[in-house]
Amino acid sequence: AWAxxxxxxxxxxxxMALHYDPLYTRSQNAHLFQWPQRQTVQAADLSPSGIEAxxxxxxxxPEKIE
Incomplete structure (x- = not known):
């Protein structure tokens, strides 16, 4: 109904209160430990030339995050 x-x-x-899986946090910490060092790119637009850029x-x- 709320939705x-x-x-x-x-x-x-x-x-979150009734269905949150506490193992999710453990999994995220194990698999996303380099999240603070992530690299991002910005799309100016989603036109073909924007996607190419x-x-x-x-x-x-760089291929690898140190």
């Missing part, structure tokens, strides 16, 4: 009414804060609060940014990134 249909657009009442997202109470919906998310209840989902984005791909060039990705290809220019």
């Amino acid at each position: 249909m009414e657009g009442a997202l804060p109470p919906l998310f609060a209840e989902l 984005l791909a060039e940014q990705v290809l220019a990134l």
Whole structure:
């Protein structure tokens, strides 16, 4: 009912309180330990030329995060 009414804060609060898997945090910590060192790219737009420019940014990134 909350979702249909657009009442997202109470919906998310209840989902987290009643259905959150505590092993999720452990998994995230194990697999995303380099998250602070992540690299990002920005798309100016999603036109074909914008996607091409984005791909060039990705290809220019270092292969490995130290």
